[in-house]
Amino acid sequence: MQVSFVCTDHRNSNRSTEDRLNRQNANSPSTKSKFRAVALVARSLGHLSVQNMPSSSDQSIRTGMKYRNLGKSGLRVSCLGLGTWVTFGGQISDEMAEELLTLAYDNGINLFDTAEVYAAGKRSSLVITTKIFWGGKAETERGLSRKHIIEETVRAMTHVINQGMAMYWGTSRWSAMEIMEAYSVARQFNLIPPICEQAEYHMFQREKVEVQLPELYHKIGVGAMTWSPLACGIISGKYTSGVPAFSRASLKGYQWMKDKILSEEGRRQQGKLKELLAIAERLGCTLPQLAIAWCLRNDGVSSVLLGASSADQLLENIGAIQILPKLTSSIVHDVDGILGNKPYSKKDYRS
Numbered sequence: 213m214q215v216s217f218v219c220t221d222h223r224n225s226n227r228s229t230e231d232r233l234n235r236q237n238a239n240s241p242s243t244k245s246k247f248r249a250v251a252l253v254a255r256s257l258g259h260l261s262v263q264n265m266p267s268s269s270d271q272s273i274r275t276g277m278k279y280r281n282l283g284k285s286g287l288r289v290s291c292l293g294l295g296t297w298v299t300f301g302g303q304i305s306d307e308m309a310e311e312l313l314t315l316a317y318d319n320g321i322n323l324f325d326t327a328e329v330y331a332a333g334k335r336s337s338l339v340i341t342t343k344i345f346w347g348g349k350a351e352t353e354r355g356l357s358r359k360h361i362i363e364e365t366v367r368a369m370t371h372v373i374n375q376g377m378a379m380y381w382g383t384s385r386w387s388a389m390e391i392m393e394a395y396s397v398a399r400q401f402n403l404i405p406p407i408c409e410q411a412e413y414h415m416f417q418r419e420k421v422e423v424q425l426p427e428l429y430h431k432i433g434v435g436a437m438t439w440s441p442l443a444c445g446i447i448s449g450k451y452t453s454g455v456p457a458f459s460r461a462s463l464k465g466y467q468w469m470k471d472k473i474l475s476e477e478g479r480r481q482q483g484k485l486k487e488l489l490a491i492a493e494r495l496g497c498t499l500p501q502l503a504i505a506w507c508l509r510n511d512g513v514s515s516v517l518l519g520a521s522s523a524d525q526l527l528e529n530i531g532a533i534q535i536l537p538k539l540t541s542s543i544v545h546d547v548d549g550i551l552g553n554k555p556y557s558k559k560d561y562r563s
Contacts, residue, residue, distance in 0.1 A: 277291065277533060284433030292321055293325055295326075315523055323515050386409060388427070410438070422554075440517075440519075449489065452485070491543065497532075500532070503532075
């Protein structure tokens with residue numbers, strides 16, 4: 213079973229008041245994909261503690277990085293995280309992977325998401341997440357031996373935490389109903405409930421993060437960690453004239469993405485992106501920066517996971533933080549008008 217690590221630097225004595233307070237607070241849909249889980253694990257020099265902001269305050273000052281609680285837990289994560297799925301171990305070299313991890317950390321990112329833990333050198337002041345049910349090809353690596361039952365998953369995660377290997381756990385691609393079931397099981401049997409859901413969220417996919425997860429947050433405190441803010445690169449603008457060579461959609465195993473881009477719906481989306489590009493230019497930013505800032509403008513999102521295959525791309529994406537203050541209600545309204553897909557909750561309909 214894979215777990216992930218939240219490591220803190222106990223040698224740093226310059227802790228902020230907020231830090232001390234926080235330390236006191238304790239790919240295609242299938243049956244298996246419904247029961248993927250993310251474990252947030254804390255261990256550093258044999259001691260457990262809640263991770264907080266990077267030890268160097270210069271990081272957040274230089275980039276404007278913001279830190280948010282993950283759900284209603286005491287865990288503080290950078291509002292932007294670095295995802296390593298697809299690019300790490302596939303599209304880029306180990307040297308580039310190390311450069312990206314270091315660059316992300318130096319720019320205030322303390323959240324790193326993996327499917328198989330990537331061996332980074334710096335472990336202090338990091339939050340590294342990984343997933344169960346997303347490992348190798350062997351049958352024993354694809355699922356838990358206790359069957360795919362929510363109760364057993366909650367029991368297993370509680371066991372991991374009670375054994376001192378983890379501090380929190382969360383879900384990935386679970387439905388709202390399944391998350392509520394997990395919470396109910398935890399309360400019924402005095403187990404530990406999940407603190408976050410990892411969900412896909414971008415301009416073309418909004419329902420779950422904007423309608424379903426806020427309800428869960430208010431009811432049981434589950435936060436949102438979102439991934440694919442550029443819709444696997446579709447919102448980057450690189451596919452306006454088809455599928456270029458060496459792009460993700462041209463890779464083996466991504467025919468589904470190529471078909472999606474070249475479909476009628478894909479062409480409509482590209483048309484909308486051209487209109488959104490005009491807004492980006494008006495704000496003095498790139499289309500990817502606008503898309504990422506648009507995700508960050510959602511107060512219910514604790515952290516947005518970025519993907520990058522080069523240093524320039526990562527720095528461009530991190531620059532979205534500077535665009536966030538420019539997203540006025542008027543700009544957001546204009547974006548919604550172009551997208552035409554703003555979801556409405558039952559409460560919206562009643563009002």
